[in-house]
Amino acid sequence: MDRKDKKGTASVSDAATELSRRDFLEGTGAALVVAGTTPAIASAEGRAATATTPAQQAPPVPTTAITLTVNGTRRSVQVEDRWTLNELLRDHLGLTGSKIGCDRGECGACTVLLDGVPAYSCSTLAVWADGRSVQTVEGLESDGEISVLQQAFMDHNAPQCGFCTPGQLMSATALLERNPSPSAQQVRQALAGNLCRCSNYNAIVEAVMAAAGTSAPGGSI
């Protein structure tokens, strides 16, 4: 979605140097799969072909069959190679909990867990999730019960506008999984990749600490 950015808002001199997220992902993806094909050439060829044949039917988009586990359910999906994991989740699996705040790996609103590790789903291609396990905010509930962390977020007013909340929850879930009793500073470090423009950082840390059974300074009211 940054492609428009490049054409629309960058100066001519910038256009050559500014790499969009999608170009970057396509580039690295291609480099991983097809050794010896430089991403720049592949990308330029694709664009030139489209530009010279606008009236013709667009060439078919390459797709790949993948199997992944989403929130505990095994799913087999035919994905377009260009889809990000976030697109797969939001647009094709109906899981709109993870948000797009920047679509370029800056804000963390799209954070999901990939095999238990926080990942920016805007900067992860869907095909890379083949054979792996994905957990989103929708998967934090079990048997209709929200998690201890979700309850703590409610009790401690951790969401203000709520847009960053799913990402904060996923990073914190991963933290508590590997460190059930983190210090406040460890919480801040684990969540450093999740921006909150409401800047409700104090309350978010207090909520995570409360979920861990410890209390952060200033958490009471």
Add this chain to the structure above:
Amino acid sequence: MSPQQEAQIRPMDTVGRDTPRIDAYERVTGRAEYTRDITVPGMLYARVLRSPHPHARIRSIDTSRAEALPGVRAVITHETHQIVYGSGSIAGGRQYSDAAKDITVHKRYMFDNPVKHVGQPVAAVAATDRYIAEEALELIDIDWEELPFVLDVEEALQPDAPRIWPEGNLGLDARNEPRASGGVSGDPEAGFGAADRVFTDRYTTAFVQDAQMEPRSALAWWEGDKLVLHTPTQGISNCRHDNAKDLGLEDHQVQVICKYMGGGFGDKNGSYYFDLIAATLSKEADAPVLVELTRKDDWLGTHGRWHTVQDLEVGVTADGTVTAIRLQAHSGMGPYLRRSGGLSGINAYACPNVERTIYPVHTNRMVSGNFRGPSEPQGYFPIQSMMDGIAYELGMDPVDFALKNMLRPTDQIRFTNYTLDECIERGRDLFDWSSRWRPQPGSDPGPIKRGSGMSFMMFRAGIGASSAVLRVDAEGQYTLFVGVTDIGPGAKTTMAMLAAEELGVPLGRVDVVWGDTDRCPYSVGESGSRTTMMTGFAVIEAARDLKGQMAARGMPRGDDVLIASATPNPNTAGMRRMCFAAHFVEVEADVQLGHVRVTKYVAVHESGRILNPRPARDQIRGAAIQGIGQALHEELLYDPRNGQPLTAGYYGARHVTHLDVPEVEVTFVQTDDGYGPYGAKTVGEAGIILGPSAVANAIYNAIGVRMKSLPITRQRILEALA
């Protein structure tokens, strides 16, 4: 505060008690539905092409290749649609005046030609998927004639500056005359004559993007001649009216829905041009259209706090009494006067002799608008820095200087209540000012130096008109209809709490219907920190009416309901109604690296009665941290050679993260002045106003050098110390 006052503001049955937000569950489970989470059958995706130039004329625009791309359903440009975006350029910056929107000669169109800033929309495409829409943008051919541009506010007023408007680059007032805002009170010349010393200095403040986490979008479709619009707005009522006016419709022909919004922070109490783009594309394509702004689109294509250059002159007597203040300022508004460009701060001082001249200046930077306390943080930073410095010059403690010179009630200046002295004194004690403040600035040994600073403010807590409707059924279930959207402060919960309190029922008995103009009465909108005071008061009035009906007629039976509505328009009979605050900050500054860390932050606020303690506290904490970001980090830089913005986006603007923030200690001095809902006053904006000035004053105390430009970056500190 006296014991009686404390007793007066004890928690009520619901109000004043810590209450989880009634939609907290939706917010922590991913169920909260934001605009982009909505899909409707057959919807198209739209992308907006934007200007790569700071100032350029479109000689020709050819969309034929884009239109020929399979999957493209509509392409619109300035040639196909000339729609004035009425709330985009407003004479005199008067947000809610239809007359002012009509009268301005500096009209802003949905697509303008010439374009006047990088990121300005020039065309839009609707297609069956996002990829095709993006591809189509690349197939639009434009022949540009680049025009000279100007970025600097003072250069822009020079006679030979490139003209953004035929009338010149000074913003127009409501009579289309170029004019500075401000004015004279008292006798400034006499005041300066009476001064023993006169201090002058120049301060600058940076453009800061509102940068809410949810990038803006709009989903529109038509049902006959009625427009249905899902869009993130802080005010559904004003958004409906703005869009109806621009599209030549009656208000009832537009339905605006905003159930959840990923942050507001200002200037979204109304419509945005992408609402018009979505509506227009939807009409052209005869299908629902979702316009999505990328983060960069949003950064450069919406608005942020106006940047300023401010020259201050302050006269003071030897005993530390301020006798005169003169401000000459330039506010950078971008090419359109979306808002006033005003500056506050001097109003917090008692000095009777004041001259203020503020030029709203057009440049080829992006558009400026309201950001939380629109005129405040960048207005308070210079004057509170000046006064802090004068205190040192006179050998006075800055807190004593503040208490001596701040505005207090007089026979002429009456307040509904006044607690600024109490806020300052409480803050001084809670912060332990006497041991943290260095009488000798920069005196800590070694490269890492600590220092402390403070600042104080008063901010409007006005009351006024808004509406609410309340219904009760035979089961004793109440339904409250309020046109709020809940952008983060918890307005929906507050409205339910007020209804429950006045009705004397548990909170769970009150359902809230919100965020939909077809279902809710007018609400003032969540801007200006007004929802609680105005719509909240309407809720109480509606509840009183309903109680009266129930007392007279009994509870409804069977399928009957009782309904009450209220549209009160209270006033304070000429008294000023203000909230008050003092912030005390300690920083640690590394004079070798230029790095600054906030190590203690005490915020004491009087916002009347606090209705819901935890969200109120978090409004102040979050706002204070935004203020720290404005003090130390955020700026949209431009390349002077080519007019290109350099730091659009969260990384570029260096937004604060979890790792950058201190624990903000918030204390509320609670009062009930008898106005508003149970005495509640402004909260939302109040917390951001003092961050930059208090942090800057603390940095001075730490390093002994006055930092006069925001943001106070490492580079600036090292340059100042060199």
